[in-house]
Amino acid sequence: MDSISNLRDGIVRGETTARAATESALNAAEKLNDTLNAFLEIDRDGALNRAEAIDATIKSDDETAALSAMPLAGIPIAIKDNICVRGMQTSCGSRILGPYHPPYNATAIERLITAGSVIIGKTNCDEFAMGSSNENSAFGPVKNPWDISRVPGGSSGGSAAAVAAGIVPVALGSDTGGSVRQPAALCGVIGLKPTYGRVSRYGLVAFGSSLDQIGVLARVASDAAAVLQVIAGRDPHDATSADVPVPDYSAELNRAIKGMRLGVSRALLGEGLSADVRAAIEESIEAYRDLGAEIVDIDLPHAKYAIAVYYIIATAEASSNLARYDGVRYGFRAEDAPALKQMYRKTRDEGFGPEVKRRIMLGTYVLSAGYYDAYYLKAQKVRTLLRQDFARAFQKCDAVLTPTTPTPAFLFGEKVDDPLAMYLNDIFTVTANLAGVPGISLPCGLSSEGLPIGLQLMGPYWSEARLLRLAHAYQKANPLTARPRIHA
Amino acid sequence: MPITETDIEKIAQLAHLEITDDERRLFAPQISEIVTYVEQLNAIDTSEVEPALGGLTPEGEQTVSWRRDEVQPSLGQELALDQAPDAAAGHFRVPKVLG
Numbered sequence: 021m022d023s024i025s026n027l028r029d030g031i032v033r034g035e036t037t038a039r040a041a042t043e044s045a046l047n048a049a050e051k052l053n054d055t056l057n058a059f060l061e062i063d064r065d066g067a068l069n070r071a072e073a074i075d076a077t078i079k080s081d082d083e084t085a086a087l088s089a090m091p092l093a094g095i096p097i098a099i100k101d102n103i104c105v106r107g108m109q110t111s112c113g114s115r116i117l118g119p120y121h122p123p124y125n126a127t128a129i130e131r132l133i134t135a136g137s138v139i140i141g142k143t144n145c146d147e148f149a150m151g152s153s154n155e156n157s158a159f160g161p162v163k164n165p166w167d168i169s170r171v172p173g174g175s176s177g178g179s180a181a182a183v184a185a186g187i188v189p190v191a192l193g194s195d196t197g198g199s200v201r202q203p204a205a206l207c208g209v210i211g212l213k214p215t216y217g218r219v220s221r222y223g224l225v226a227f228g229s230s231l232d233q234i235g236v237l238a239r240v241a242s243d244a245a246a247v248l249q250v251i252a253g254r255d256p257h258d259a260t261s262a263d264v265p266v267p268d269y270s271a272e273l274n275r276a277i278k279g280m281r282l283g284v285s286r287a288l289l290g291e292g293l294s295a296d297v298r299a300a301i302e303e304s305i306e307a308y309r310d311l312g313a314e315i316v317d318i319d320l321p322h323a324k325y326a327i328a329v330y331y332i333i334a335t336a337e338a339s340s341n342l343a344r345y346d347g348v349r350y351g352f353r354a355e356d357a358p359a360l361k362q363m364y365r366k367t368r369d370e371g372f373g374p375e376v377k378r379r380i381m382l383g384t385y386v387l388s389a390g391y392y393d394a395y396y397l398k399a400q401k402v403r404t405l406l407r408q409d410f411a412r413a414f415q416k417c418d419a420v421l422t423p424t425t426p427t428p429a430f431l432f433g434e435k436v437d438d439p440l441a442m443y444l445n446d447i448f449t450v451t452a453n454l455a456g457v458p459g460i461s462l463p464c465g466l467s468s469e470g471l472p473i474g475l476q477l478m479g480p481y482w483s484e485a486r487l488l489r490l491a492h493a494y495q496k497a498n499p500l501t502a503r504p505r506i507h508a
Numbered sequence: 509m510p511i512t513e514t515d516i517e518k519i520a521q522l523a524h525l526e527i528t529d530d531e532r533r534l535f536a537p538q539i540s541e542i543v544t545y546v547e548q549l550n551a552i553d554t555s556e557v558e559p560a561l562g563g564l565t566p567e568g569e570q571t572v573s574w575r576r577d578e579v580q581p582s583l584g585q586e587l588a589l590d591q592a593p594d595a596a597a598g599h600f601r602v603p604k605v606l607g
Contacts, residue, residue, distance in 0.1 A: 123587050217568040230563030259573040262565060328546040339523060346524070348600050353593035360605045361524075369526035374534075377525055381516065382539055384523040386546075398549050400559035405552070407560060439538050440545055456563050481565045 021186050021508075024095050024243045028136075031094040032078055032086050038094025042071035042138045045096035048187040048508035049140060055506055056163050056185060058178040060101050061109050062141040067096070071138050090136030092250060097132060098182045098191040101142040102149055103234065104223040105129050108139070112225050113147045113157040113175075116345045116371025118352035126223020127258065128192065128234050128251040135250040143178030143191060147373045148342065149199050149227045151175050152445045155436050156375040164207060165504035166471055170429040173203030176237065180207040183237045186508040190238045190247050196228045197330050198424075198449025200235035201461035205424035205474020208463045208500055210238045210491060214248065215481045216456035217262035220255030226341040228334040229260075231453040241462070241492040245269035248484060267485050273492045278312030280490065282477075283417030285320050288448070294427040296467035301423050304464040304475050307498055308421070308490075318413040318420060322406045323451050327443055329406065330450040332386050332399035338376075339383030345371060378439060403454050410455045414480045419490060422448045424461040424474030452478050460487040463500040472500070511540040 022030070030036045049062050074094050078086045086093060099105055102112040104122035106129075111117050125133070132139070146156040154161040154177035162177040164170040165185040172181045176193025180203035183191050193200040195213035204211025213235040224234055234251065238244040252266045284305060289298060305315055347353030347367035354370050357363035372380070386395035413420055425445060435442040452459035457478050464475035475494075479487045513532045516539065520527045527535070589595040594602070 118593075120591060123583060123590065215565060216563045217565055217571075230561075254571070256573075256575065259571075260564060260568060261571075262568040263571040264567045322552075325549060325552065328549050331542060332546055332549075343524070347593060348602055349588075350591040351593070357603055360602050363603045364524045365526035368524055372525070374531070377527065377531070378535060378538065380523050380525060381519045381535065382542060385511070385515075385519050385539070385543070388519070388522060394550075395546065397559055398554060399546075400561055401554035401557040402549055402552055403560040404557050405554070440541055443542075453563075456565050456568075481567065 021189060021239070023240060024092065024189050024246045027189065028091070028093050028095060032083055038071040038074040038138060039068060041094050042067050042096050042140065045140050045188050048185070049182065052185055052187060052506060052508065055168060056165060056181050057160050058143055058162050058181040058185070058187070059098070059141045060111055060144050060159055060178070063108055063139065066107055067138050067140045074136055074138065091246065092132065093136035095137045095190070096140050096188045097137045098141055098143050098179055098188045099129065099139055100145050100176050100179050100191070100193045102145060102194055102225040103129060103192055105139055105142065108142055110142070110225065111159070112149070113145045113159060114371065114373065114376070115158045116352050116368070120351050122223070124223065127220035127255045129223060131250050140188065143176070143182055145178055146175035147376050148225070148338070149175040149194055149196055150338070150375050150379055152198070152202055152442055153430070153435065155432065156373055158373055161432065164429045165506040166208065167429065168506065170431055170471070171206065173206035173429065175199040177203045179237045180204050180209055180211065183207070183209045183239060184504050185506050190236060190243050193235050193237050194224055195233050195235040195453065196231045197334060197453050198446045200237060201424050201449050201459055201474070201476060202446065204237055204461045206429040206472065208472030208504065210241055210244050211461040212236045212244045212248065212484065212487070213452060213459045214252065214484055215458045217260055218458070218482070218484065219251050220258040220261045222255055222257035228337040229341060230337060231334060241488045241495055242270065242273055245273060245488045264482055269485050269488055272485055272489050275489060276312065277490055277493045280313045280419070281316050281417040282308055282313050283316050283318035283413050283420045285318050285323070285420070285422070287319065288323060288422055292426050292444070292447070293423065297423050297425070297427060297473055300465040300473040301475060304494070305421065307494065311493055311497055316417050318416055320409040320413060320451070322402060322409050325402050326406060326451045326454060327447055329399045329402045329454060330446070331382070331443055332395050333403065333454070335379045335383030336387050336396050337383070339380045339387065342376070342380055375439070406451060407455045410457055418486060419477045419479045419483070422476045424448055424476040428467045428469070428471035428473055448476055457481060458484050458487055460491050462491045462494060464494070464498070466502060470502070511536055511543060
């Protein structure tokens with residue numbers, strides 16, 4: 021598959037068309053969906069109409085004007101089903117949203133459409149983005165294209181699988197505790213979680229409001245840069261989107277990384293890490309040294325508490341955000357409830373799956389009278405300490421290097437009965453959300469079983485350009501040449 | 509702290525969740541285990557630490573989100589009611605409030 025810039029240039033020059041690119045993505049999505057279950061909706065008619073409109077605009081415009089107006093002209097893209105796209109469903113992988121079709125576009129979607137990209141469909145995910153394996157989708161799990169007996173990761177598993185299988189060059193996901201980076205690692209693609217406030221969340225269904233961020237899944241760093249370029253920036257519809265200038269993410273991609281300092285915490289490479297992951301990380305450290313980077317020791321003393329902090333804060337915020345699903349204004353309503361309160365309870369009982377209920381209850385518990393100080397306030401204080409850890413680390417290094425996950429993709433059913441074991445899978449990723457810093461996962465080799473392994477880089481606030489440059493340099497020197505078994 | 513099935517029932521009430529006996533039996537030990545796990549935070553001295561409420565970066569905190577209090581176009585009644593499970597006469601209709 022072509023990179024975004026090659027594909028777009030071909031479309032703008034008339035060597036191919038947006039329609040042809042879109043049709044090929046739609047065909048692949050439809051053909052592979054029985055196997056992968058990556059899409060919950062594929063919008064063939066809408067996507068083809070849109071592609072034809074782009075082709076018509078390109079014909080009537082001159083090449084330079086078309087390029088500058090539409091940096092993503094004709095690029096097919098897949099969107100996680102918790103981001104609102106007008107004319108398509110938004111289910112969040114849940115039954116509680118019923119037949120919901122949002123009447124508006126998320127800001128990120130509005131910007132992608134203006135830039136000329138073509139949305140081909142909505143991707144499967146863990147219910148309300150709560151999960152690390154996609155086993156929590158009400159519509160069945162996504163399969164990992166490398167081995168369909170294994171999970172694709174979560175919660176943006178559909179977006180990761182769609183990119184890994186070559187259906188689309190890029191997809192959007194959302195990342196609250198690793199939901200873009202973890203599936204990217206398990207499916208062998210790039211996953212970028214931007215700084216908190218970098219991308220507007222208007223139209224992203226809320227899970228943990230102090231943690232959520234829309235992110236990009238792509239095969240190569242340059243494609244992730246092209247999409248971030250379009251979706252980043254202040255939006256008056258999202259008060260948490262920051263007024264910080266958006267740099268040119270592609271401009272510095274090819275600059276050498278010689279002299280950059282990568283921080284490694286040896287304590288984080290200890291127990292719980294699979295031998296294959298440890299070996300791959302050690303090799304990538306050497307690969308970065310070969311590229312001229314300097315490796316420095318850092319310490320994140322509170323990182324070991326990150327899962328505990330995360331599962332207090334994320335569930336507390338979720339219990340509040342998910343209170344809106346009450347069967348009144350939109351979505352599903354249970355039948356035959358005699359009175360309002362019973363209707364709420366029955367709707368939520370029938371509409372939510374077990375993991376969502378578990379997290380709502382945990383969140384309700386930690387916020388309840390008598391426990392707020394002991395759990396929620398305590399967690400927010402340790403979050404401060406973790407933020408200070410990162411601030412100190414970034415005085416010594418330009419980016420922190422860790423594995424993305426402790427193991428490669430695990431088998432379906434392996435952790436489903438043990439929520440805590442499932443949560444520990446996010447040990448390396450939740451820290452970036454708690455600190456608000458950007459993180460990127462990139463493929464750094466295969467396990468002995470031929471499964472992809474992810475390397476994570478985290479940088480200071482607003483350092484996406486640096487992370488993309490580091491990822492690009494690594495990918496150029498060490499491209500992942502193997503392909504998943506299931507591929508378009 | 510151990511969470512009993514009675515606690516689970518109470519929490520479910522607070523969260524407007526109806527849960528089955530099976531779910532109660534399943535959730536009580538699972539939520540207990542998670543709560544025990546998060547209690548490791550008690551080992552950390554946070555007496556001098558300010559809580560990190562919200563996720564904003566320093567730049568995000570400085571971003572001015574005020575706008576003039578002027579009426580803007582909105583969804584409108586028709587579109588707002590379009591997806592309601594039960595809408596009538598320009599309103600959301602719900603079962604009787606007092607049981």
